[in-house]
Amino acid sequence: MDIFNQDKNYIINTYKRFNLALTKGKGCLVADQDGKEYIDLTSGIGVNSLGFCNDDWCDAVCNQAKTLNHTSNLYYTLPQVDAAKKLVDKTDYSKVFFCNSGAEANECAIKIARKYSFDKYGQGRSTIITLTDSFHGRTMTTLTATGQDVFHNFFFPFAQGFKYCKANDGKMLADMLTDDVCAVMFEFVQGEGGVKSLDQKFIKDIFDLCKDKDILVIADEVQSGIGRTGRLLTSQVFDVLPDITTLAKGLGGGLPVGAVLVNDKTKDVMGYSHHGTTFGGNPIVCAGVNVVLDKVADENFLADVRAKGDFIRESIKDCKHVEEVTGLGLMVGIKVKDITAGEVVAKGIEKGVIMLTAKDRVRLLPPLNIDKDLLAKAIDTLKQILDE
Numbered sequence: 001m002d003i004f005n006q007d008k009n010y011i012i013n014t015y016k017r018f019n020l021a022l023t024k025g026k027g028c029l030v031a032d033q034d035g036k037e038y039i040d041l042t043s044g045i046g047v048n049s050l051g052f053c054n055d056d057w058c059d060a061v062c063n064q065a066k067t068l069n070h071t072s073n074l075y076y077t078l079p080q081v082d083a084a085k086k087l088v089d090k091t092d093y094s095k096v097f098f099c100n101s102g103a104e105a106n107e108c109a110i111k112i113a114r115k116y117s118f119d120k121y122g123q124g125r126s127t128i129i130t131l132t133d134s135f136h137g138r139t140m141t142t143l144t145a146t147g148q149d150v151f152h153n154f155f156f157p158f159a160q161g162f163k164y165c166k167a168n169d170g171k172m173l174a175d176m177l178t179d180d181v182c183a184v185m186f187e188f189v190q191g192e193g194g195v196k197s198l199d200q201k202f203i204k205d206i207f208d209l210c211k212d213k214d215i216l217v218i219a220d221e222v223q224s225g226i227g228r229t230g231r232l233l234t235s236q237v238f239d240v241l242p243d244i245t246t247l248a249k250g251l252g253g254g255l256p257v258g259a260v261l262v263n264d265k266t267k268d269v270m271g272y273s274h275h276g277t278t279f280g281g282n283p284i285v286c287a288g289v290n291v292v293l294d295k296v297a298d299e300n301f302l303a304d305v306r307a308k309g310d311f312i313r314e315s316i317k318d319c320k321h322v323e324e325v326t327g328l329g330l331m332v333g334i335k336v337k338d339i340t341a342g343e344v345v346a347k348g349i350e351k352g353v354i355m356l357t358a359k360d361r362v363r364l365l366p367p368l369n370i371d372k373d374l375l376a377k378a379i380d381t382l383k384q385i386l387d388e
Contacts (some may be wrong), residue, residue: 333363
């Protein structure tokens with residue numbers, strides 16, 4: 001079967017795919033249709049937090065699939081309640097809403113912020129400030145929330161009610177916090193924007209300025225959450241607790257899920273019929289979520305993530321083609337010189353290592369539990385490419 005032509009014939013071509021058809025994986029290794037094996041440094045864009053087909057994760061998901069596959073949210077299910085309790089207990093948040101993706105989680109967060117402000121102050125206080133180079137999703141509203149002009153095209157008219165602040169510019173943010181603003185929404189590490197971390201001072205500015213004006217703080221941790229940066233939530237790295245945090249990607253370990261965490265201030269904003277989802281909190285998905293949380297929330301596990309992130313940065317920082325290494329934990333961005341990020345990724349595939357790009361940077365999002373010897377082997381290969 002010619003999978004490449006079949007894809008072009010039968011699937012809407014919205015993705016610029018690499019010339020690589022993957023067929024099976026285990027742990028941090030994945031094979032193509034010819035049997036060639038690759039070390040995975042992508043986790044399916046940060047999704048496979050425990051690698052491919054983790055035994056405990058597979059057992060939990062398969063057992064749940066044979067027990068109760070779906071009920072809708074008109075009924076109670078134990079896997080969903082267990083997952084919610086674990087998230088609340090491990091994050092200092094008060095309640096959780098489950099959905100199916102990061103964009104859906106961000107849509108829900110936007111609705112919560114606007115309803116909070118409407119309930120308390122009435123109409124006219126609905127603007128949300130996001131940051132330049134941010135990425136919050138591909139629905140119509142989250143496209144508008146995304147602070148990159150390249151995404152604001154074709155699909156006019158875009159949703160109203162968003163303004164964009166330059167990242168790490170506290171004075172600009174202060175000037176923008178006018179009486180029509182209900183929330184500031186940001187990523188601690190801008191993943192699609194180039195794996196760039198916000199400054200500690202700017203994060204403090206956000207929280208201080210918003211507190212003074214009763215403006216909600218929304219953290220988009222769709223990519224950075226669930227252990228990716230070496231803490232369960234990246235907010236814990238910066239010692240803050242946003243009013244709302246959104247999660248997805250690595251939370252499900254390979255199944256589609258999104259989650260919205262709300263604090264005491266925002267936990268009762270949404271009531272019956274204000275929001276909903278058919279598939280969110282599905283028992284099979286939540287069975288996977290529970291395994292991920294049981295493993296990733298362990299402090300020794302998270303310390304290992306931080307150590308592996310430090311190893312990557314220390315190993316490549318002095319390579320010939322490396323200009324800058326950014327990010328936190330196992331969320332790594334590499335700004336290259338005299339070679340493009342795309343060329344690095346293409347050479348990696350040739351040599352048996354799968355990587356990603358983010359704007360003009362090479363992006364590494366390896367499984368959080370990647371074997372240290374395999375990681376060392378992959379980074380040796382990357383160093384060869386970056387020193388050629």
